[in-house]
Amino acid sequence: MSAPACGRMPTMILLGVALMSTEALSGNACQSDRNAGVLPGPHLSSEAGPWVLVHAGTVAVSEQDVSARIVGKDGAAMVLIPAGEFMMGSDPGELERLTKIDPTARQEWVENEFPRHRVSVDAFYMDVFEVTNRLFGQFRRTQGDPRSEIPPDDLDRPVAFITWFEADAYCRWAGKRLPTEAEWEYATRAGTHTLYWWGNGTPSRPVANIADDTFKEQAPGRSSMAGYRDGYVRVAPVGSFEPNPWGLHDMLGNVWEWTADWYEPDYYARSPKENPGGPGQGERKVLRGGSWATGPSDVRCASRAGCHARGQGQDVGFRCVQAGRR
Numbered sequence: 001m002s003a004p005a006c007g008r009m010p011t012m013i014l015l016g017v018a019l020m021s022t023e024a025l026s027g028n029a030c031q032s033d034r035n036a037g038v039l040p041g042p043h044l045s046s047e048a049g050p051w052v053l054v055h056a057g058t059v060a061v062s063e064q065d066v067s068a069r070i071v072g073k074d075g076a077a078m079v080l081i082p083a084g085e086f087m088m089g090s091d092p093g094e095l096e097r098l099t100k101i102d103p104t105a106r107q108e109w110v111e112n113e114f115p116r117h118r119v120s121v122d123a124f125y126m127d128v129f130e131v132t133n134r135l136f137g138q139f140r141r142t143q144g145d146p147r148s149e150i151p152p153d154d155l156d157r158p159v160a161f162i163t164w165f166e167a168d169a170y171c172r173w174a175g176k177r178l179p180t181e182a183e184w185e186y187a188t189r190a191g192t193h194t195l196y197w198w199g200n201g202t203p204s205r206p207v208a209n210i211a212d213d214t215f216k217e218q219a220p221g222r223s224s225m226a227g228y229r230d231g232y233v234r235v236a237p238v239g240s241f242e243p244n245p246w247g248l249h250d251m252l253g254n255v256w257e258w259t260a261d262w263y264e265p266d267y268y269a270r271s272p273k274e275n276p277g278g279p280g281q282g283e284r285k286v287l288r289g290g291s292w293a294t295g296p297s298d299v300r301c302a303s304r305a306g307c308h309a310r311g312q313g314q315d316v317g318f319r320c321v322q323a324g325r326r
């Protein structure tokens with residue numbers, strides 16, 4: 001972990017803010033993992049993805065709910081996230097659990113996740129995948145943006161190097177919006193209460209694209225998940241890994257995801273219980289989920305980072321939500 005120049009987000013390369021990494025991995029994006037894929041590409045059919053019945057806090061997710069998928073105006077697959085309650089943030093045992101995976105973890109890394117508090121959210125649809133270069137290129141073409149030409153190998157990778165404002169503009173174009181921080185954590189946890197939706201420890205199988213042993217070999221000194229190899233040193237095509245229990249792929253890892261909320265480290269102390277929407281104003285927006293370049297701390301369900309809304313990162317993207325059925 002280096003100095004928290006932009007919230008707690010040590011590995012990002014940001015333009016317009018005071019954090020710039022010069023690590024070896026800041027070179028040509030996507031080159032080193034081009035042939036490293038070990039899992040199938042994106043699952044874009046409506047039948048894709050294993051479905052399991054789970055309980056979201058006190059709300060049972062019915063078989064009918066979990067089969068509810070739609071296709072957004074932008075062509076992206078979306079899944080209905082049922083209304084429900086969950087415990088947002090971290091309890092005092094979070095650091096102890098984290099330390100078992102990363103002995104260097106410190107209290108200040110989790111301080112903005114307290115107090116753990118009960119939150120309820122209304123139903124919403126969420127993109128099954130992070131917004132890809134293919135979809136964002138479609139948006140850019142409508143804007144006359146010359147950056148709409150994408151190398152074929154990158155089409156199904158998540159778009160990155162976009163500001164919060166660009167992500168927000170895409171969502172509006174698609175008739176959607178960015179998720180609130182609460183919606184993001186609720187959907188990511190998917191009824192689980194552990195550090196990660198797969199549990200508290202190092203995954204026994206590839207479940208997310210995070211900084212792993214291969215990453216560590218190329219970037220010594222950076223935080224990584226020891227004893228884990230996911231097959232990608234850099235960003236992976238969306239849907240390269242199994243979804244979380246609610247059918248969402250890559251909520252943890254691959255790219256950080258912009259949320260709608262302004263970032264405030266102490267917001268949880270005054271957050272409303274129902275559909276919290278973050279502070280009314282600010283300079284930094286909340287990023288969630290960590291990335292291919294972040295280790296065990298940043299890819300936790302509860303981890304929060306704040307970044308200037310005009311910041312851009314090689315590992316920062318987003319996904320959209322829209323109102324669910326009543």
Ligand SMILES: [Ca+2]
Binds near residue numbers: 230
């Ligand atoms: Ca990786």
